Each structure stands twice: as structure tokens, then as C-alpha cells.
Amino acid sequence: MLSPLLAAAVLGACSKSIDVPAPKAAAEVGTVTVQPEPQSVSIELPGRTVAYLSADIRPQISGIIQRRLFTEGADVKQGQALYQIDPAAYQAAFDSARASLSKAEATLRASKLRAQRYMELNKIDAVSKQDNDDAQSVLSENQAALEVARAALKTAAINLEFTRIAAPISGRIETSTVTPGALVVAQQSVALTTIQKIDPIYVDVTQASVDVLRLRRELASGNIKAVGRDEAPVRLVLEDGSVYAQPGKLKFSGLSVNTGTGMITLRAEFPNPDGMLLPGMYVRAQLEEAVDQAAILVPQKAVTRDPLGAATALILNDAGKVERRALTVGRAIGNRWWVSDGLQAGDRVIVDGLQKIRIGDSVRAVDMSAPPQMQQTPRISAR
Secondary structure, X not given: OOOXXXXXXXXXXXXXXXXXXXXXXXXXXXXXXXXXXXXXXXXXXXXXXXXXXXXXXXXOOOEEEEEEOOOOOOEEOOOOEEEEEOOHXXXXXXXXHHHHHHXXXXXXXXXXXXXXXXXXXXXXXXXXXXXXXXXXXXXXXXXXXXXXXXXXXXXXXXXXXXXXXXXXXXXXXXXXXXXXOOEEOOOOOOOOEEEEEEEEEEEEEEEEHHHHHHHHHHHHHOOOOOOEOOEEEEEEEOOOOOEOOOOEEEEOOOOOEOOOOOEEEXXXXXXXXXXXXXXXXXXXXXXXXXXXXXXXXXXXXXXXXXXXXXXXXXXXXXXXEEEEEEEEEEEEEOOEEEEEEOOOOOOEEEEEOHHHOOOOOEEEEEEOOOOOOOOOOOEEEOO
């Protein structure tokens, strides 16, 4: 057996050869402090542009086109002459009707004098009662004939006026389907051309009836800012993704549901002074809704998914330790997620250094919060 002194010497030597590990330094992570902020959501509805007014130009009489009096694709004014039909036959008919009217007026004057004479003579029994009655009857017939002649002259004047085909509305005129020398007939099925008024212009959008009911409730409650009775402001996104500069008004009046599809067509009205919007264009109308004045938004890189697809995030609790938090994530807004449940104001969400830490670790936090920047308004496409 070793003596007590020798044993103490051996134990002392062994204790000097064992190294004690230094305490592990806390990992450094970047955090963002959650701050509520106002956030709106935009409902996006597909639609087509429709002319505010549209008129197909057709002749009201038959004849030969003499001249075309407009430039295709130009703007025309109401009443402006568009075509001239050969007026020769209609001028002759007008002259004939005017001569017939003059003849009827002369005949009426003569019969009126004769009827007056016979009436005076009948009072003194100088003529028979039958002769007086015949004279009065002829006067009535000639008065009616004069009215017929006047109507015939008016009809001839209208037909002569119809040889000049004028624009019924102001707007932009399309290409002509006929050229000078073409024969046209009254009320033909093929239009000579079409005029469309495109300032302002309509945008027809479709939406499910249940969504329209919700929109009307939002409008009534004030969540959607109204611009008039049953009207809401709306923005327009063009086919190339650009936003149309002029705001419009979405109308909720005069609606009916398509029984086959269950959809409702809503009509928006937009100013179009430069003629940028043309009828038939595919567009998307965005209706802004104020849905949350204290929205919680976190960077997308801070949110991960577990094997079941549930959203989670690592936060730094009051003790300075890492904690996992289950989240309810809504829609993306720019590079951030809109979180509806799981976070509250003041929570510190870890956004950087996630690969260096584990649940329960004590870490050193570096605040990476930045002033909230303007984000794109989220869009909910129509179903």
C-alpha cells in the first residue's frame, strides 16, 4: 500500500494534468422587434374595357356613296358629316313634293272662296242646300290634301337630309367598310363604321356574388372608402403590369347575378383623356380595403416550416433565450409575411444567425429593426 504522503503526491500530479473547458461564448444573432403598423389589402378583379358610348353607323336610305368625309381613327364631333350619298333622286323627290304642296295650297284657296260664296247664297236660298254641302265637302277634302302634301314634303326633306350621314355621338371613329361608289341600302346589317366614346371609359369586372355581398358590407361599414352612393375608389393595372395613373369609381348599383355561373358583373368608370385605354383591353381592377390598423409583419426569412407545413419562428424571450413560436401566417406583402396570430408587439424575432443556435440557448441580440418601408399592397385575385 502507498503511504499517505505518496498518495497525496500522486493525486496532486493527476489534478494538474486535467484541463477544465472554458465556458462557451453566447452566439450573436440578429433580431427584429415586432411593431404593429397600418396595412391594407387590395382585391384584384379581372375585367375588360368597354366604350362609354358606341354607335354603329348605318344608312337610313338607299343610294350610292359619293364621298367619305372623315379620317379613319380620328375623333369626330356629334353632327359632323361622315358620308355623302348621291342626293339627285332625293332632291328631285323633294322638288316634286314641294310643287305638289304649292298645287294643294292653290286648290285649297279656290275651294275656300267657293265654299264661302255658297254659304252666303244658301242663307238667301240662292243655291240649293245640296250644292252648299258639296262645296263644304270639297273644302274639307282639299284641306286634308294640303296636310298630305305637307307631310310628303317633310318626308322628302328628311330623306334628302339622310343623304348626309352624320355622327350621332362624339368619339373616335373606326375604319370604313365602304368606299365611294358603293351601293348602300336602308338599315343594312353591315355597319358603315363605328364611333366609340372612350373618355370616360368603362371597365366591366366579374366577381362571385358572395364576394360582392361582402364588398357591399365593407363599403357600408366604412372599411372601404366611398366616393359616392354605392361607389368605391378603384385602381387599374394594365396588361403590361403598369398602374394606370387615373383613379376610377367602382359602381355597385344595378346588379344581377348570372344564373349559370353565379357571377356578377361590376362596372367601373375611369377618365381617359389621353385615349390610352382602348375598348377590349384586358385589365385588372384593384379595390383597396382597410382591414387592419395594427398589422404584424415579419421578414420572410424569419419564418420556417415544420415537417407538417406549419409556420414557426424563433424569438428571443425576456430571459435572453431562444424560444420557438408557432405562427398563423396570412399573405405575403413584399418580402414580409402578414402574421395574424403567434406574435405581438415587442416580440424580438430572430432573423439572422439561425443556423448557429438551438432552442433554449442564451444568445446576444443585435437589433436589425429598420423603419417600416412602403410595401406593395397585397392582392386577392377574384375566384
